[in-house]
Amino acid sequence: MVKVSVIIPVYNGEKYIEECLNSVLNQTLEDIEIIVINDGSKDNTQAILELYGNKYSDKIKVISKQNEGQGKARNIGIDLAKGEFITFVDSDDTIDCNMLQKLYDKAKTDEADLIICDYYEIIKENKIIKKAIIQKTGDLKKDYIVSVAGPCNKLIKTKLLKSNKLRFLENVIYEDIAMIPLIALYSNKISYVEEPLYNYYIRTGSTMRQTQFSDKLLAIYTVLETLEKGFEHSGLIEQYKEELEFIYIKHLLYAGSGRFLEYKQGINQIPKILEIIRTKFPNWKNNKYYKKQSKMFKLNCNIFYTNNKVIIILFQIIKKCIKKIR
Numbered sequence: 001m002v003k004v005s006v007i008i009p010v011y012n013g014e015k016y017i018e019e020c021l022n023s024v025l026n027q028t029l030e031d032i033e034i035i036v037i038n039d040g041s042k043d044n045t046q047a048i049l050e051l052y053g054n055k056y057s058d059k060i061k062v063i064s065k066q067n068e069g070q071g072k073a074r075n076i077g078i079d080l081a082k083g084e085f086i087t088f089v090d091s092d093d094t095i096d097c098n099m100l101q102k103l104y105d106k107a108k109t110d111e112a113d114l115i116i117c118d119y120y121e122i123i124k125e126n127k128i129i130k131k132a133i134i135q136k137t138g139d140l141k142k143d144y145i146v147s148v149a150g151p152c153n154k155l156i157k158t159k160l161l162k163s164n165k166l167r168f169l170e171n172v173i174y175e176d177i178a179m180i181p182l183i184a185l186y187s188n189k190i191s192y193v194e195e196p197l198y199n200y201y202i203r204t205g206s207t208m209r210q211t212q213f214s215d216k217l218l219a220i221y222t223v224l225e226t227l228e229k230g231f232e233h234s235g236l237i238e239q240y241k242e243e244l245e246f247i248y249i250k251h252l253l254y255a256g257s258g259r260f261l262e263y264k265q266g267i268n269q270i271p272k273i274l275e276i277i278r279t280k281f282p283n284w285k286n287n288k289y290y291k292k293q294s295k296m297f298k299l300n301c302n303i304f305y306t307n308n309k310v311i312i313i314l315f316q317i318i319k320k321c322i323k324k325i326r
Helices: 017-025 045-055 070-080 099-110 140-145 158-163 215-234 241-259 265-280 295-306 309-325
Strands: 004-010 032-039 060-065 085-088 114-123 126-130 154-157 190-201
Touching (some): 004 017, 004 070, 017 032, 032 045, 045 060, 060 070, 070 085, 070 158, 085 158, 099 154, 126 190, 140 241, 215 241, 241 265, 241 295
Parallel strands (some): 004 032, 004 085, 032 060
Antiparallel strands (some): 085 154, 114 126, 114 154
């Protein structure tokens, strides 16, 4: 039986895909399958994948398709997965040789449906340990929901995804936010390995690090609406309303300053964001997760909420100066 299905979507990944694949092939856990979805790459990615596919035909399955985005690629991987568990790896990242063994062992010992681990954030020569669980309230399910929404550094029971028809949004960015928090709602148990086992590389020019405004950024509205509908469908929205509220605060008020205010075209989105927050969560400042955030986080949210363009511009200038100093 296949223990873990490793799903790797790749687009124009000729520079990093070999290192990624080698890290997965070198896992100490046996009985894994690797599903690589080439999402319409225009470089030498396909040739590299064919070499690996032929050499490791017992482990690697290569799927080639037209470019439709990571969400579609990951969904194809989920549908093809035969493993007891699924994990996602980005094509320009790597994983520790013991990652799958440690997460799988934890899953079996705890009888858990979802297992998460810490990770390294790597920028050039800097390697920083990042905690998978940022909030610690004593309720791991709630803490997971309000933490990082990325699909990597996790082991997810395949049956959970398939039986509940949990799939990524397609043809949008931020697709992770609409799906990853929902996994907790359907998990009987979540376990946490407090050890950095995933290597997340921050590269220049990535999709999530825009240098110019793009209409793709507006997908955040669709993503949050889809997530909210997912909470409603689970029948647990009242139980996790405060967690959902914080996700809105984090992605619209806090991240909104970077997502929209960096660009002239984005400033026009402020009225829409404020209307969403005022309508859905008028008492957002009382959110328990918000109250635990740093002074800078709160200042960021409050300045955005004032909608005073002069103050907002001054705040943005100060933030940029601080970044340069660092």
